[in-house]
Amino acid sequence: MRREEEVFGQLLSLAGRDSRVRVVLLNGSRVNPNVEKDELRDYDVIYGVTDIDSFVRDQSWIAAEFGELMIMQHNRSEEEENEDETWEIFLMQFMDGVRIDLSFRFADKMSGLDDSLTKVLLDKDGRMGEVPPPSDRSYVTTQPDRREIEEAFNEIWWCSTNVAKGLRRGELPYAKFMLDVVVRGALVKVLSWHVGMNNRWSVNVGKAGRWLERLMPEELWASYARTYADGDSERIWDALFETGRLTRAVGLALADKLGCSYPLEEDRKVTEYMRRMREMGRIAGRPLLESSTPMDGPLP
Known part of the structure; x- marks a missing residue:
């Protein structure tokens, strides 16, 4: 299985070379300070891009950048608050055991994200502003009525x-x-x-x-x-x-x-x-x- 440093290197290398990618965010268990660290944690990543459809039409970037797939699930997620916006999500399990859940979202929508488990890995245009240190405060159990x-x-x-x-x-x-x-x-x-x-x-x-x-x-x-x-x-x-x-x-x-x-x-x-x-x-x-x-x- 690839080491964490190698996977992040691949994710950032693609983002850095590709002008369509403007923002890279990491969220989920790999930024949760309360989660026990193990090699089975997914890489939950969001690419903020200028063009989503081109990544969907030509998916050769998957094997070229990240290796051989074992299995993949490709989903589209529509935002409840804004029906005009969609996410393309590639859930990718690779043969070496690494799993990357890579979402594509329009970069100009990224600043409105409200997820406390978020870490900015790349922000080419300074779109994200100041993001607080990751915590799971968005996920704590709240008192029911x-x-x-x-x-x-x-x-x-x-x-x-x-x-x-x-x-x-x-x-x-x-x-x-x-x-x-x-x-x-x-x-x-x-x-x-x-x-x-x-x-x-x-x-x-x-x-x-x-x-x-x-x-x-x-x-x-x-x-x-x-x-x-x-x-x-x-x-x-x-x-x-x-x-x-x-x-x-x-x-x-x-x-x-x-x-x-x-x-x-x-x-x-x-x-x-x-x-x-x-x-x-x-x-x-x-x-x-x-x-x-x-x-x-x-x-x-």
């Missing part, structure tokens, strides 16, 4: 019933999607808020909560790790109930300190529903049990 917290609680418990339904029907893909994508997405929000609350809203948990382990108490992290399961239905049930226990423990603490409501009654009812669904087993394997309670009836 009451509505956001209560919506996250509701998402966890509501979609937990879908996990139970999928398990009862023997629909592994659906159950796993609901647990590992939908419910987990809301759970990561709740855990991030819990971490933020206990750190004066000054920490960045990373994308998808990637740094939660180092920020959470050991027992809570151990509980979160148990919410991951393989394809075995019994272990998925265990993970689902662990998700509920963790939500309850963290949710009650959040509600107490942030002045919102934790849905204890919904928690109780959904937990009981899931317990009964588990006891009844898969529909394909055994008949529905007779019961006077509606929750034991046929699934819609």
Whole structure:
């Protein structure tokens, strides 16, 4: 794998020789002082250019400047605030293990960037002005409002019933999607808020909560790790109930300190529903049990 100095040399060599490139910015993990340094970090780079389309039409510069590609993804990102502006983004994984995410943006739009993880590597025309030292202040977990917290609680418990339904029907893909994508997405929000609350809203948990382990108490992290399961239905049930226990423990603490409501009654009812669904087993394997309670009836 190329050393960092070599990769930066290649990026700046191309930019320095090419009159279309006026600004080079580095952002992401390689300028984040709180990220552990390792060789797997991406090179997140923005070229501020006078002409974007020419880099898109003729992509011979990729191999000529940076070497043999393993795989690439080319995306266009439209700015929400300005529909007339687009970014061309080349996500490039090279054969030696180096990954460069190189974005092209019009140079005359660069001065409006609002990303605290930004370092100026080259500014031919002095467009950027004074840029503060990089920090992750743009990415710290901020305190949510009451509505956001209560919506996250509701998402966890509501979609937990879908996990139970999928398990009862023997629909592994659906159950796993609901647990590992939908419910987990809301759970990561709740855990991030819990971490933020206990750190004066000054920490960045990373994308998808990637740094939660180092920020959470050991027992809570151990509980979160148990919410991951393989394809075995019994272990998925265990993970689902662990998700509920963790939500309850963290949710009650959040509600107490942030002045919102934790849905204890919904928690109780959904937990009981899931317990009964588990006891009844898969529909394909055994008949529905007779019961006077509606929750034991046929699934819609």
